[in-house]
Amino acid sequence: MMRLASSPSSSWEAARRRGDAVRVVSINCAAGDKRAAAEVIPYHPDIVLLQETLERQETVELARRLFGKDAGIARGVDTDIIARGRVRAVPLKGLVPFAFIQAHVRLTSGMSAEVFSVHFQPPVVRFDIWSPACWRDHAEKREVHREQARELAQEIASIPVTRPVIVGGDFNVPGGDGAVRAFAPRLRDTFKQGGRGWGDTVLNDMPVLRFDQIWASEQFRAASVVARMTKHSDHRMVIADLVLRQARD
Numbered sequence: 188m189m190r191l192a193s194s195p196s197s198s199w200e201a202a203r204r205r206g207d208a209v210r211v212v213s214i215n216c217a218a219g220d221k222r223a224a225a226e227v228i229p230y231h232p233d234i235v236l237l238q239e240t241l242e243r244q245e246t247v248e249l250a251r252r253l254f255g256k257d258a259g260i261a262r263g264v265d266t267d268i269i270a271r272g273r274v275r276a277v278p279l280k281g282l283v284p285f286a287f288i289q290a291h292v293r294l295t296s297g298m299s300a301e302v303f304s305v306h307f308q309p310p311v312v313r314f315d316i317w318s319p320a321c322w323r324d325h326a327e328k329r330e331v332h333r334e335q336a337r338e339l340a341q342e343i344a345s346i347p348v349t350r351p352v353i354v355g356g357d358f359n360v361p362g363g364d365g366a367v368r369a370f371a372p373r374l375r376d377t378f379k380q381g382g383r384g385w386g387d388t389v390l391n392d393m394p395v396l397r398f399d400q401i402w403a404s405e406q407f408r409a410a411s412v413v414a415r416m417t418k419h420s421d422h423r424m425v426i427a428d429l430v431l432r433q434a435r436d
Contacts, residue, residue, distance in 0.1 A: 199410045199428050206296030208410070208430045209233045211401055213304070213355040215422040221245045223419035228252060230415075230426055233294055236401075237267040238306035238357040257295050263288030266304040266356060271295050274302075279342065286335045287356065289342060298431065301346050305356030307335045307366075329366075332359065336366040343373055353429070355401035357422065362386070362397035374402040377427045381409030388414050388423040401427040408432050 195203075202208035213236040216223045224245070227235050235253065240246065243262065250258035250269045259274030260267065264285050268274055272294035279289060286307055293299040308331050311324045339354070346352055354374060360366045362376060378386045378400065387394035394414070399422055401412065407429040414423040 195428055196410060199430060202430050203296075206294075206298055208428065209294065209296075209298060209300075211236065211353055211355060211427045211429060212424060213238070213357075213399055213401055213427075214417070214424040215239050215306075215357045215399065215420055216241060217420040217422075219245075220419050221249070223417060224249050225252070226417050226419065226424065230424075232426075233271050233296075234292065234302060234353065235267075235269040236302075236304035236355045237269070238265065238304065240265060240267040259292070261288055261290035263304065265306050268292070268302055268304050270302070277301075287339055287342075298351075300351040300353050301343075303339065303342075303352075303354040303356070305339065305354060305358060307332050307357070307359045310359050332364075332366040333369070336369040340369040340373075343370065348373075350404075351406040351431075352404040353401070353407070354403070355399075355425065355427070357399050359398050362400055367400065367402075370402055374404055375409075377401045377403050377407075377409035377429065378412045378425075381412045381427070383411055383413045386412070386414050388425065389421070391417055391421050391423050394423055399423065399425045401425055403427070403429055406432055 210232045211234045212227045212232040215238045250260050254271040257271050259270050261274045261276035266288045268290045270292045275291045277289040287305040289303050292302045311328045313321050315321045387397045388399035389396050411428040
């Protein structure tokens, strides 16, 4: 909370012009509301991660509005990736396509990374704590989230350690939850490094939990990570400004 500045620093802007920095924006589109997805446009992202995503043509239109002829898209069951450059979806096995999508991304700047857009199952919403069924439901959903996180961690582990990785989306568990700790030590929670202000994202009007998160591998340093209020989603969007720790040759 003491790190309140949110405007990009001059050093980050300079790194972006050199192709050594990237802005990643993640947003839950509220059951496919294209108005929610369009709220990313004023923030001039390089990579957009969508959850509860749009119809195909709406995703294409958003990509063109963002990046014109340079737009690349990878579509999943409930998640999309849009970027300024080439985007190639990676085939996934089993049930994981329902929880996340992976793509090889190479931006027009020359920067490349493995990128994931994530949407884990919604949490249990019941508060009748006097009922044994309430506790069973919560325990079962917790195990589902842990299994989805383990599957995602396995996919990440198959990527060479020299390859930069960005993972973001709606995890439906709070920051620091045992499920997302499965990504460490390969990935780091960018908000813990570069977070600015109040980082919780749900619910939008009065957020008390940080369900929406962006994680990155050690090749990146988080210069700034903020949660921004939205008009058409029940989640706040997350904006992460990342810098490559070592400039590319």
